[in-house]
Amino acid sequence: MPELAIIQKTYDLIKWYVPILNRLPREHKFQLGNRIVETLYKFLESLIEAKYSRQKQAKLESLNVSLSILRYQTRLLFDFALFSTQRYEYVSRLIDDIGNDLGGWLKQLQKRTDETSRQPLPVNS
Known part of the structure; x- marks a missing residue:
C-alpha cells in the first residue's frame, strides 16, 4: 500500500535533517539539535497515528502547532x-x-464534515 505523501515527505525530511543536526557544535547539538530531532520524530509518529485515528481533525490540528515550532527551531x-x-x-x-499537505488534509476533513452535517435527516413515515 503506498504511503500518504505527507508521511513520506516527513520521513525524507528526517533522513536529510537528522545527520546535519548530529553534526552541530556540542553547545547546540544537545539543546536545540535534540529538540528538533524529537519534534521531527514525534511529528512522524503523530501523522501515522492520525492516519488510523477516528479523530483525525484534532490530531492534525495539533500537528499544525508542532510544524510551527519546527519552523521556529529551524530559523x-x-x-x-x-x-x-x-x-x-x-x-x-x-x-x-x-505544511501545505497538512493544510490540504485538514481542508478535506472539514469539507467531509460540512457535507455530512448538511445531509437531510431521514423522515419516518
Whole structure:
C-alpha cells in the first residue's frame, strides 16, 4: 500500500535533517539539535497515528502547532549561523511542502464534515 505523501515527505525530511543536526557544535547539538530531532520524530509518529485515528481533525490540528515550532527551531539554527542560507532555504521549502499537505488534509476533513452535517435527516413515515 503506498504511503500518504505527507508521511513520506516527513520521513525524507528526517533522513536529510537528522545527520546535519548530529553534526552541530556540542553547545547546540544537545539543546536545540535534540529538540528538533524529537519534534521531527514525534511529528512522524503523530501523522501515522492520525492516519488510523477516528479523530483525525484534532490530531492534525495539533500537528499544525508542532510544524510551527519546527519552523521556529529551524530559523534559530539559521539565526545562530549554524546553517547556510542554501540549507535553510531547502529545509524551509520541505517544511512548507509538508505544511501545505497538512493544510490540504485538514481542508478535506472539514469539507467531509460540512457535507455530512448538511445531509437531510431521514423522515419516518
